[in-house]
Amino acid sequence: MSETNQETLEQPPIKLVMNQLPDANVPFESPLHHVELTKIAEHSGSQGGVVFRELSLGLLTLRCTPNAEQAASIEGILGVALPSNPLTSITSANGELTVMWISPDEWLLQVPQDKAFELESRFFAEVSGHVSLVNVSGGMTVFELSGNDVVKVLKKSTPIDFHDSEFPVGKVVSSIFAKSGATICRTSEQTYQLVVRRSFADYLWLWLQDASKEYGLTVMG
Amino acid sequence: MFHIFCPHCGEYREEEEFHAKGEAHIARPLDPDACRDEEWGEFLYFRTNPRGIHHELWVHAAGCRKFFNITRNTQTYEILEVYKLGEMPSVVAE
Numbered sequence: 001m002s003e004t005n006q007e008t009l010e011q012p013p014i015k016l017v018m019n020q021l022p023d024a025n026v027p028f029e030s031p032l033h034h035v036e037l038t039k040i041a042e043h044s045g046s047q048g049g050v051v052f053r054e055l056s057l058g059l060l061t062l063r064c065t066p067n068a069e070q071a072a073s074i075e076g077i078l079g080v081a082l083p084s085n086p087l088t089s090i091t092s093a094n095g096e097l098t099v100m101w102i103s104p105d106e107w108l109l110q111v112p113q114d115k116a117f118e119l120e121s122r123f124f125a126e127v128s129g130h131v132s133l134v135n136v137s138g139g140m141t142v143f144e145l146s147g148n149d150v151v152k153v154l155k156k157s158t159p160i161d162f163h164d165s166e167f168p169v170g171k172v173v174s175s176i177f178a179k180s181g182a183t184i185c186r187t188s189e190q191t192y193q194l195v196v197r198r199s200f201a202d203y204l205w206l207w208l209q210d211a212s213k214e215y216g217l218t219v220m221g
Numbered sequence: 222m223f224h225i226f227c228p229h230c231g232e233y234r235e236e237e238e239f240h241a242k243g244e245a246h247i248a249r250p251l252d253p254d255a256c257r258d259e260e261w262g263e264f265l266y267f268r269t270n271p272r273g274i275h276h277e278l279w280v281h282a283a284g285c286r287k288f289f290n291i292t293r294n295t296q297t298y299e300i301l302e303v304y305k306l307g308e309m310p311s312v313v314a315e
Contacts, residue, residue, distance in 0.1 A: 086231045103285035104229050159235035173230075174284045176237055181283050
């Protein structure tokens with residue numbers, strides 16, 4: 001018994017990477033599944049001032065203070081360098097991957113849901129040293145808000161300045177959002193992404209419905 | 222409301238994104254097991270609470286979640302300086 005323990009101890013530490021979407025038959029359940037957005041979308045009228053869509057993406061939190069070697073191998077995997085300027089984000093050429101700056105030693109990676117496991121596996125195989133990559137897809141969800149009046153709704157919810165001179169396309173901030181928290185990224189002229197905690201998804205969905213009522217809300221399934 | 226400059230994010234944010242964490246530059250006794258009760262008590266409980274210039278530890282709780290220091294006048298509420306951990310303040314009480 002003790003011998004086997006000894007053997008186990010001497011083995012190199014196993015890095016566990018679990019595929020959170022093991023099979024196409026195991027459905028992914030959105031935190032807003034009970035709302036049935038696709039049904040609401042069918043009855044959604046003409047284009048409102050605000051358009052709401054929930055995105056199902058793979059989200060990974062990367063924490064490290066990369067040295068030159070790590071930076072090179074991370075860039076090799078991602079295809080883009082980690083954005084080192086505060087509050088900026090970078091999207092890869094094919095649009096599949098977005099890297100958001102969260103903090104001086106933290107980034108949020110967004111990839112298509114089915115690519116998260118592959119990315120995570122490559123990270124563990126290729127990046128050495130003091131680095132942590134965690135798949136947080138299950139704990140977060142992404143709301144996409146767009147439309148002519150989207151900024152008015154955001155202004156009601158957070159103290160962040162959304163003027164073009166302060167909040168250009170590509171900027172990303174983490175802040176208070178309707179007494180909850182959110183990471184807000186401007187992905188195009190009139191499109192904003194909110195990365196929110198799964199447990200707050202229902203509350204924020206109710207909040208956003210109320211806040212956008214006066215401009216008209218269109219839901220996309 | 223304070224309008225606080227976060228040295229990590231590099232921009233001003235509203236106070237509600239931050240939490241105050243008390244007085245800055247409080248050194249923990251290097252060997253807690255060997256220090257006198259009085260030393261440990263000073264470290265845990267006793268603060269200067271000055272009227273005027275005060276160095277405080279803050280955290281950007283809703284933003285980058287990093288700690289940093291603020292030099293603030295407790296009488297006028299004016300923020301005189303913001304600096305990162307490990308740095309020393311340039312504005313100090315006389």
